[in-house]
Amino acid sequence: MNTKQLAAEKAVESIEEGMIVGLGTGSTAYFAIRRIAERVKEGLSIRAVASSQHSEDLAREWGIPLVAFDEIEAIDVTIDGADEADGEANLIKGGGGALLREKILAHHSRRMIVIVDESKRVERLGAFPLPVEIVPFAENLTLRSLKELGVEPQLRMKEGVLFRTDNGNLIADCRFGSIDDAAQLERRLNLIPGVVENGLFVRMAHTVVTGYGDGRVTMQDYM
Numbered sequence: 001m002n003t004k005q006l007a008a009e010k011a012v013e014s015i016e017e018g019m020i021v022g023l024g025t026g027s028t029a030y031f032a033i034r035r036i037a038e039r040v041k042e043g044l045s046i047r048a049v050a051s052s053q054h055s056e057d058l059a060r061e062w063g064i065p066l067v068a069f070d071e072i073e074a075i076d077v078t079i080d081g082a083d084e085a086d087g088e089a090n091l092i093k094g095g096g097g098a099l100l101r102e103k104i105l106a107h108h109s110r111r112m113i114v115i116v117d118e119s120k121r122v123e124r125l126g127a128f129p130l131p132v133e134i135v136p137f138a139e140n141l142t143l144r145s146l147k148e149l150g151v152e153p154q155l156r157m158k159e160g161v162l163f164r165t166d167n168g169n170l171i172a173d174c175r176f177g178s179i180d181d182a183a184q185l186e187r188r189l190n191l192i193p194g195v196v197e198n199g200l201f202v203r204m205a206h207t208v209v210t211g212y213g214d215g216r217v218t219m220q221d222y223m
C-alpha cells in the first residue's frame with residue numbers, strides 16, 4: 001500500500017453511520033473516496049458532498065450517495081489532501097485547483113481530516129506555489145495587485161491553454177518561498193478585489209493523518 005493510500009484508509013475509519021461526508025480532491029483523496037465506496041458497498045449509510053466535479057464523478061461511478069452543497073446545513077467530517085501541512089496543521093491546498101469548494105467544505109465541517117504522505121509535512125509553508133483563484137475578466141488588474149505582495153504570479157496552464165477551475169475562474173500560482181504569517185497573508189490576499197479565494201487553510205484542520213514510507217501512519221489531533 002502506498003503512503004497516500006495508508007493515510008487515506010486510516011482517515012476513512014473515522015466515518016460513522018449516518019454522517020454527511022465531505023469528499024476532497026486529488027490523488028490522496030482518490031484513495032479515501034475509493035475506500036468510502038467499499039464501506040458503502042459493505043452497508044455503511046452516509047451521504048457525501050464533493051469538492052470537485054472529478055470527485056463527484058468518482059463518487060457517482062462507485063455508488064456513493066451524493067447531496068448538493070445547497071441541500072445540507074453542515075458536514076460531519078471532510079477528508080481531504082493537501083500540498084503542504086505545517087506543524088500547526090496550517091495548509092496549502094489547491095494544487096488541483098479545487099481550493100474554493102474545498103475551503104467551503106472545510107469551513108462548514110465539524111471535523112476536517114487532512115491526509116498526506118510524509119513529503120507534504122513542512123516546517124514552514126510556502127515552498128509549494130500558493131494557488132490563488134481569480135476572476136477571469138479582471139485578470140491583469142488582479143495579477144498587478146498580487147505582484148504588490150512581492151511575488152510573480154503565474155497563470156496556471158493545462159495542456160497549452162489557461163486552466164479553468166470548476167467555477168470558471170483562473171488560478172494564479174504564487175511562489176512565496178517561505179510564509180511567516182499565514183493568517184495575515186490569507187487575509188491580505190482575500191482583500192484584493194478579483195481574488196475569489198486562496199489556498200491557505202489556517203487553523204481549519206482538526207486532524208492530520210500522515211503516511212510514511214516504512215508503513216507507519218500517524219494521526220495527530222490539533223483541535
Ligand SMILES: O=C[C@H](O)[C@H](O)[C@H](O)COP(=O)(O)O
Binds near residue numbers: 080093
Ligand atoms: O485542489 C486540490 C487539492 O487541494 C488537493 O487536495 C491537493 O492539491 C493535494 O493533492 P494530491 O493529494 O494529489 O497531492
